[in-house]
Amino acid sequence: MASMALDFIRDGDIVGLGTGRAATAFVRALGQAVKAGLRVTAVSTSQVTAALATQLGIPLATLDEVSHIDVTFDGADEVDPRLDLIKGYGGALVREKIVAASSRRLIILVGAEKLVPVLGSRGILPVEIVPFGLPLCRRRLTELGCRPAVREHDGQPFVTDNGNYILDCSISPLSDPAAFEQAILGVPGVVGTGLFIGMADTVLVQDGDTVTVQQRRDP
Structure with missing residues (x-):
């Protein structure tokens, strides 16, 4: 799924990096792409993710240093049918929300077990x-x-x-x-x-070896 997410990045993009297991897998895939020649600048949502990005050679910037973020990739703890989210089990919810709100597009990477009929289902x-x-x-x-x-x-x-x-x-x-x-x-x-209402544009859902793409449908 992480490698599939790279298809949403264009050379020269400013990319937001989330925090947590799914985001870490994406950052590792992005690091390989950067090593192969992809040019990006990244904005991290946490010190942990920033340290990993630096280790992998991904150039970092702060929100002060960029005019916008093209696309942010992050995980979620719950995703409902409207693509509204609960996040924050990893502890970076406020910075994640700031980076998401600064982004032109928010792409969420989750396993099928994170899909819920109603937010709050995991309690x-x-x-x-x-x-x-x-x-x-x-x-x-x-x-x-x-x-x-x-x-x-x-x-x-x-x-x-x-x-x-x-x-x-x-x-x-x-x-x-x-x-x-x-x-x-x-x-x-x-x-x-940790409520992210109306923020996710796209959700990639991995179920076994299959990844499906869900797009937000505005009312």
Whole structure:
């Protein structure tokens, strides 16, 4: 699937690089293409991905240094029939959303197991928060019907590349994801959610040896 995704890149493109297992496979494929002569400049969504891209010889730039991003490749944790997403199990949701919003096209790479009938089917929505706001955010998110838990790493709160915490919110399937996101964003201290509504243009789905392409259909 990663090699198939390369077909969406033109020589000279500015390419956004996601974070997570699917994105890592893509970055490795892109590194091979760059070594073979493909010219690109990449913008990374995380320090981990940036380190891998540097190791593979992929030229990197920051958002300050580019006028746009032609296409971003990333994974997702849930994809519904409208191609709306839940992301953030890898912890880079806010930077991923910023890069996606800066892109002319967002292409998502997933296995068939990530397809869900309704967002929230896997039961977890990551929400990035400012550490100072933890008590308030935890209380307000509970009032919204979430059951928030601070994500941990080695017994300590997981800290994002932005210096923030993530609350993994236990949720039920969402009847109105956009409205739910707006309610969460109204809580002081919330930086962003893992809901990516109306952002993905194309989803490549791998099921065994078969890869299918799904395109967003605007209403």
